[in-house]
Amino acid sequence: MKKATATAHPNIALVKYWGKRDEALILPHQSSLSVTLAPLSVTTSVEWGTAADEVSINDEPAKGSELKRVIAMLDLVRGGHGFARVVSHGNFPKAAGLASSAAGFAALAVAARAAAGLPRDVKAESVLARQGSGSACRSIQGGVCVWHKGSRADGADSFATQELTERHWPELRLLVAMVSREEKEVKSRDGMRSAVETSPYYAEWTRDAEAEVPRALAALRAKDLRAIGEIAEKNAWRMHATSLAADPPLCYLKPQTLEVISTLAGLRRDGVPAYFTLDAGPNPVVLTDAAHEATVEAALKKLGASSIVRCHPGGDATVS
Ligand code: 2P0
Helix, strand or coil, rough: CEEEEEEEECEEEEECCEEEEEECCCCCCCEEEEEEEECEEEEEEEEEEECCCCCEEEEEEECHHHHHHHHHHHHHHHCCCEEEEEEEEEEHHHHHCCCCCCHHHHHHHHHHHCCCCCCCHHHHHHHHHHHCHHHHHHHHCCCCEEECCCCCCCCCCEEEEECCCCCCCEEEEEEEEEECCCCCCCCCHHHHHHHHCCCCCCCHHHHHHHHHHHHHHHHHHCCCCCHHHCCCCCCHHHHHHHHHCCCCCCCCCCCHHHHHHHHHHHHHHCCCCCEECCCCCCCCCEEEEHHHEEEHHHHHCCCCEEEEEEECCCCEEEEC
8 A cells, every 4th residue: 555644733942943054954953842732733645656646735735835845745755656646634724824834844754654655753753854944843732742852964963852742731722813913025935044144133043942942841841820921931032032122133933912812811810810922923822721611702802803713732653
């Protein structure tokens, strides 16, 4: 059999990756830490032995840079297997505001290897997924994963490991608050390149992020929402500050983003634990716990969030 189907969850970084030391191999300047997000997932099947590479994503033929990136990943596995048909579906709308590339490239990496008859190997899958999209290397395993930046030029030591399973803290909640539906003008890939090349804060950002990974892990291990929340907020502010100081400046924040941030501070003053993180876009992801989820959701809706996607720690990528 030369066909396999894999499912992977996206992830949200609490200590973020923001800048490459090698653009071709996707090697980062800093280690990062993330939580895998269920119930969101992407399911991808790969079948080797077709007449040409064919790629369909959410029932549309892939084109442009998306197609190129999928084919580049197939090239890394292809060997004597020839061409492949790739069919991928996500269970979350683009409107969720979450990039599907992490889950997409993780599912593709796992399915392409399995269809080629290779055994499951989370390290090899993580190294492969990383070459599709950096953050995808953190979606091979569930729970809390750390992407170790590595130091080798060939990237063999730059992959993610699972540090805590999804069963460690099942009450943790991550609410994606959709406050703006505007397409972002600058993609993550270009935004992080500009920060590396032009931000005077870049070196400091890198140094800071490296030390934050073990602190974040200790907070998660202790299930200390306040400690992890404060780390996540500080790290997100610093990532965004790095890009705000780039030339030209890059601001992903919208007025509604700041409204959410100040509302969360107000909730905390009232004793409700709720903290934000923010990727390269305007929609915050709010960390809270199961006991406070409804209160936080009501506050976000009152602010005008058009949709809220409720997530909890998800499991490993699976082959079906
Ligand atoms: C992260 N982001 O750690 C950071 C935080 C966005 C902000 O990884 O160029 O799609 O494909 O490696 O992984 C988004 O960037 O970029 C990202 P590439 P990717 O999750």
